[in-house]
Each structure stands twice: as structure tokens, then as C-alpha cells.
Amino acid sequence: MFELLKEQPEDKILMLMQAYREDPREAKIDLGVGVYKNAEGKTPIMRAVKAAEKQLWEVEETKSYTGLAGDVGFADAMFDLLIGDACPRDCVAAAATPGGTGAVRQGFDMIRMANREARVFVSDPTWPNHLSILKHMEMHIQPYRYFDSETRSVNFAGMIEDIADARVGDVVLLHGCCHNPTGANLTLEQWQQVIDTLLKTGATPMIDIAYQGFGDGLAEDAAGLRMVVAQMPEVLIAASCSKNFGVYRERTGLLLAVAQDKVRRQANQGMLNYLNRQNYSFPPDHGARLVTMVLQDDALRMDWEEEVREIREGVLALRQQLAGELARLTNSDRFAFVAEHRGMFSRLGATPEQVEAMRVSHGVYMVGDSRINMAGLNKDSVPVLAEAMVAAGV
Template sequence: MFEALKEQPADKILALMQSFKEDPREDKLDLGVGVYKDAHGNTPIMRAVKTAEKRLWEEQETKAYTGLAGDPLFAERMRELVLGDTVEAGTVSAVATPGGTGAVRQGFDMVRMANPDAVIHVSDPTWPNHLSILKHMGMPVAPYRYFDSESGGIDFAGMIADIVQAKPGDVVLLHGCCHNPTGANLSLVEWKHVVEKINEVGAIPMIDLAYQGFGDGLEADAAATRLVAESCPETIIAASCSKNFGIYRERTGILMAVAQDPAKKKVVQGTLAYLNRQNFSFPPDHGARLVLTVLGDAELRADWEAELEDMRTGMLELRRVLADELRQRSNSDRFEFLAEHRGMFSRLGVSPEMVEKLRADHGVYMVGDSRINVAGLNRDTVPKLAQAIVDAGI
């Protein structure tokens, strides 16, 4: 049997990580891996999470299964965090998943069960794993225009023109905030226009919310998702706790399905639980328990929010400093968009050849599409990156 298997293409980001490890240069710079790093290059455990782990170690009395959907209180706390009081609790079905990626996969699975002919409309570009999962599942994909490499902004007219080509029952996949890989976000006015068009064509919005709290703040970053959920008959939301709680390896995510008709909740909730059973049975609980502990304790939550805000504003400051350095060194405002983008990532909009030149000549590692992880920088390395960009003639 095994001889029939074919070698799979290497994951580009994982390959980049390996190349970085093997590079002997001491001044090399890793801007490829999508994890938050502090000024010392570490991915720290957040203070509130550390306290919650200690509390959990002292108080937890069992490691028994929680249920196919995970702990209902985790789902309730996450619903409050993501959706606030925008929609009634009775309209939301939810299951815990192994990370945001697990939630995305389960969301696609549910779409395929409900409508095997559904086309998934994705932004160009989007997170590569969206496309990889959809290809593996054999689901049809249609790109919609999104990023304008020349301006570093959004081709909104092109986006709308493509979205209105969706058919009833199709799914439009949207990034709730901090678009990956570009960092370019829609304004709330633009979001309202997108919602109108999705409703006009009868498509279903699916939101990947992986970076709540990393852009403009917890509430501001949830505003678009809340707008969609309250404005559309049905909404699918895949949310991750990896970034904003810093629990990457705990694989903590949630899939929510909002149906304005509460009569649909029983069958939707049952379907989500069924999919969990088929794919991994019971979801992991440790990370979910940490999130639940932090969100359920006023003191821990306040400390978590304060640390998250420090992380967010630190990334914004790095963006400003990088834009300033590039303006001064290049005598051009071409990269001003970096200060306007939000989240961990920005796309420089340069060719793969230039990306390779930066790696070979300057030890600057980024994804081939020129996505950089702003959180991989600090005040000492920003000038190095800026000078490398200028020296490469970008």
C-alpha cells in the first residue's frame, strides 16, 4: 500500500524555518514564522495564563473527557469575547476545536455536508493553509481580488465585483481582522458594503478570526465579525486563542455557527458535535480550560488584557519606526502603508526574486510572497531590515 503514496510538497514556512536554523550568520533575521515574539526574540507565556496554569494544577481533580463539544462554559465565554451581546445566545452553536485551524477545517466540513456544490470564495491572497485544506478536501475555490501591491491597500472595487459573482449557498471566507498575509484591513464602512453584497447574492459569510486583540483592540477587532453576525441570516466563525492568549502549542480554538432562526440551533449544534466525533472525538481541554479560567476571573482578565494591549501597541510602534526608517533611508514614502496595516503581518509587495536576494545577501528571512512578521522585529533590528530593503533596490 505505502508504495502508492506520493511525496507531498514541503510546507514553505516550515522549510523557511529549517533554512533559517541552518544559516550560520549571527545577524540573520527571522521574519517568516507566524508567532509573536518579544523584544528579546522570545514567545513568552502570558502572565495571566501562567497564573491560570498554576491554579489549574492545584485545583483540577480529573482529566476525564468534557464532551464532544468541549466545556459549554468555554463556548459561552468565547461567544461573549467574540460576539458580545450582538446576537442572542440561543442563536449560536459552538464546539471547541484543536486550534483555529481545526475550527476552519470543521467549518469547511459543515459547509460540504450542507451543500456539496458550494464554492468557497477566498481573498487573493489568503492564508496559504486555507487553500491547502480546501484542495485536500476537493472543494471548489474562487479567488476574489483583495490586496493592491502597488498601494499596499485594498482593491475594494475589485473585491466587490468578484464577491457579487457568488451564487446562493456559496461561502465567502473573510478575515475578521489583521488580514493574513497582507495586514490590510477593511474599514467598517467597507465591511457594511461587503455584508450587503453577500446578502444580495445569498452567500454565507465565514470568518476566520485568528488575531482578535492584535489590531486595534479586543472590541474594535471584533466589530466586523459582530456586524456580519447580526446582519446575515447565517454566519460561520472560526476563532483561535493561539495568538491573543499565547497558547500556540495547546491548540485552542472554537467553531461557532450563528443562525438568526433559533429553530436551527438543535440540528446545527448536533452537526458540529457529530463532526468533532468523526475527526478527533473529544477536543483538547487544557488550553480551553486556561482561557476559561482567565476570562472568568476579573483580576486575571484585567492582567491578560493589559499584557495583550502592550503586545498590540508594541507592534504598532514597530510599524511606525520601520516606516520612518524606510522613509529616511530611501527618501520615499512608498512604504508608508506599513504604519497603516494591523496585526503581526504585512506584505511588502515585492517579487520572490527580491525576497531571495534579501535572504542571500542580508540574512533576512521572509515568506516568498514578501510577507513579514512585524513581531519578529525589535528596535535594534528595524534599522537592519530597512537598510537591507534599500540596499536590495526594492
């Protein structure tokens, strides 16, 4: 029967990783893979996570399963981090998942079970796996305008016009902060207009938040999400701990279903439990346990917040350096958006041909749509990228 299977297209980012590994040049730069790297090009274990892991090794007494939804302490700690006092805890159902991707998949599954005809409105562009999962699940995808490739900023008028076409039973997928792949974020005033539009249409928001703390601060990056939670009758939230806790391989995520009608919480929790059971039964616990320990221990949390601040400010410094270097080389401010964007990613506006030219001539590797991972740079490689961009005519 397997001869009937069709060969699937290769993942472009994985292909890029392979090409980078095979490139013999020592001065090559990897700006494609979406993981945080320090100035030495390493993805370190965060200090607080390392300390929590040592503590856990001393006190952990079992590797038995947790509940279907994972450990309640993890959900409580993440609720406080994400939602704070935007709504009561007893309005929110939650289930641990294998990473943020698992949370996204479970969220889409919950939408499909609620309404098989639901249209999922997705920003253009968005994280490629959003589209890949939705297509695999044969769900209805409705793009909405988001990024203006000329100004490299949010096309907000187009976004509002497009999501105004949503209706009851549809879902509008939003990025909580640090938009991937563009780095262009909504202002709080724009978040409010999005909420007003969704309230008029009756559509349900789903927020994917994977980079809290990497933009403007932990609370600042959750501000839009909290506005949505406080005002909308229902919200789905897919959260990832991979980046801001550095636990990529531990696959630590959480799906939250918010319902202002508290009677719905029990039914929503039952649905999340059911979906976990159908897909992988019990979720992984190790990373979730470490995150919980860090968030609930004052000393560990203080150190973690300090390291997140160091990471955030380091990336912002690279943004400012690149924008300044490009201003110097081009004698223009057309790349000022690089310093204005937030998070790990920016889309430079280069054509696929220009991207290829930078790879061939300068060993600079980035995704074909010119999305770059700012954390792939350091102070020495920023001038190399700037010169490659100018030479390629970006």
C-alpha cells in the same frame, strides 16, 4: 499499498525555518514564522495564563473527557469575547477544536456536508492553509480580489465585484481582522458594503479570526464580525486562541455556527458534535480551560487585556519605526502602508528575487511573497531590514 502514495511538496514556511536554523550568521533575522515574539525573540507564556495554570493545578481533579463539543463554559466565554451583544447566545452553536486550524477544517466540513457544490470564495491572497485544506478536501475554490500590490491596500472595488458573483449555497471566507498575509483590513464602512452584497447574493459568510486584540483593540477588532453576525441570517466563525492568549501548543480553537432562526441552533449543534466525533471525538481541554479561567476571573482578565495591549502597541511601534526608517532612507512615503497595516503581518511588495537577495546579503528571512512577521523584529533589527530592503531595490 503505500508505494502508491505520492510525495507531497514541502511546506515553504517549514523549509524557511530549517534554512534559518542552519544559517551560521549571528545577525540573521527570522520574519517568516507566524508566531508572536517579544524583543528578546522569545514567545513567552502570558502572565494571566501562567497564573491560571497554577490555579488549575491546585483545583483540577480529573483528566476525563469533556463533552463532544468541549466545555460549555469555554464556548460561553468566547461568545462574549467575539460576539458580545450582536446576537442572542441561543442563536449560536459552538464546538471546541484543536486550534483555529481545526475550526477552519470543521467549518469547511460543515459547508461540504450542507452543499457539496458550494464554492468557497477566498481572498487573493489568503492564509496558505486555507487553500491547502480546501484543495485536500476537493472543494470548489473561487478567489476574489483583495490586495492591490501597487498601493499595498485593499482592492475593495475588485473585492465587491468578485463576491457579487456568489450565490445561495456559496460561502465567502473573510478575515475578521489583521488580514494574513497582508495586514490590510476593511474599514467598518467597507464591512457594511460586504454585508449588503452578501445579503443580495444569498451567500453565507465564514469569518476566520485569529488575531483579535492585535490590531486596534479587542472590541475594535471584533466590530466587523459583530456587524456580520447582527445582520446576516447565517454565519460561520472559526476562532483561534493561539496568538492572543499565547497558547500555541495547547491547540485551542472554537467553531461557531450562528443562525438567526433559533430552531436551527439545535440542528447546528448536533452537526458540530457529529463532526468532532468523526474527526477526533473529544477536543483538547487544557488550553480552553485556561482561556475560560482568564476570561471569567476579573483580575486575570484585567492583566490579560493589559498584556494584549502591550503586545499590540509594541507591534504598532515597530511598524511606525520601520515606516519612518524607510522614509528616511528612500526620501519617499511609498512605505507608509507599513504603519497603516494592522496585526502581525505585512506584505512588502518585494519580488522573490529581492526576497532572496535580502536573505543572502543580510540574513533576512521572509516568505517568498514578501510577507513579514512584524513581531519578528525589534528596535535594533528594524534598521537592518530597512537597509536590506533598500539595497535589494524593493
